[in-house]
Amino acid sequence: xxxxxxxxxxxxxxxxxxxxxxxxxxxxxxxxxxxxxxxxxxxxxxxxxxxxxxxxxxxxxxxxxxxxxxxxxxxxxxxxxxxxxxxxxxxxxxxxxxxxxxxxxxxxxxxxxx
Amino acid sequence: xxxxxxxxxxxxxxxxxxxxxxxxxxxxxxxxxxxxxxxxxxxxxxxxxxxxxxxxxxxxxxxxxxxxxxxxxxxxxxxxxxxxxxxxxxxxxxxxxxxxxxxxxxxxxxxxxxx
Numbered sequence: 406x407x408x409x410x411x412x413x414x415x416x417x418x419x420x421x422x423x424x425x426x427x428x429x430x431x432x433x434x435x436x437x438x439x440x441x442x443x444x445x446x447x448x449x450x451x452x453x454x455x456x457x458x459x460x461x462x463x464x465x466x467x468x469x470x471x472x473x474x475x476x477x478x479x480x481x482x483x484x485x486x487x488x489x490x491x492x493x494x495x496x497x498x499x500x501x502x503x504x505x506x507x508x509x510x511x512x513x514x515x516x517x518x519x
Numbered sequence: 520x521x522x523x524x525x526x527x528x529x530x531x532x533x534x535x536x537x538x539x540x541x542x543x544x545x546x547x548x549x550x551x552x553x554x555x556x557x558x559x560x561x562x563x564x565x566x567x568x569x570x571x572x573x574x575x576x577x578x579x580x581x582x583x584x585x586x587x588x589x590x591x592x593x594x595x596x597x598x599x600x601x602x603x604x605x606x607x608x609x610x611x612x613x614x615x616x617x618x619x620x621x622x623x624x625x626x627x628x629x630x631x632x633x634x
Binding site: 447450451506508510512 | 523554559560561562563564567575611627628
């Protein structure tokens with residue numbers, strides 16, 4: 406039973422436009438959420454995070470929105486650039502953080518076309 | 520310098536064999552992890568160690584055995600390999616015992632194919 410899901414396996418966006426990546430979760434005990442970015446043949450790298458006490462966190466072109474009532478978060482990239490083309494993983498952490506355990510979604514592959 | 524390095528990067532082996540994947544981190548971190556990315560692309564934690572002590576041991580077949588000779592190394596041994604073990608295995612490390620994810624550094628992954 407997957408507690409974190411990214412239902413769109415891929416997304417294609419034109420350069421300069423907004424990219425919106427979505428993530429749904431089922432466990433209300435999650436209190437911290439993260440987005441990781443992964444290029445081919447590399448490991449995931451941290452991108453941005455948000456605590457459950459907030460509904461928005463912004464870092465440059467990247468903004469993460471959290472809707473706790475809907476158990477939904479999204480990552481907005483504005484403006485999108487070709488270098489943003491990668492797989493984006495949503496991840497969640499439990500309140501008691503069980504020794505660093507992160508629960509990941511299956512990723513969304515973003516393609517930004519020039 | 521690679522912060523978290525794994526070897527080998529690619530491994531093709533036959534069913535029934537025993538193999539190991541090595542991981543080393545030069546970040547001075549206290550905690551190391553093994554994650555598995557399965558065929559459905561989900562990344563799932565397998566183990567975590569803090570200062571050579573096992574912290575997390577998910578529901579993983581006991582054919583998988585992590586070994587941490589020191590806090591900079593966490594190796595993964597897999598006995599009697601099965602077809603379903605084919606996956607990408609990621610090693611990771613963090614400074615804290617229970618970080619908030621943003622301080623977890625991943626290696627490049629080891630692609631294991633069992634034939």
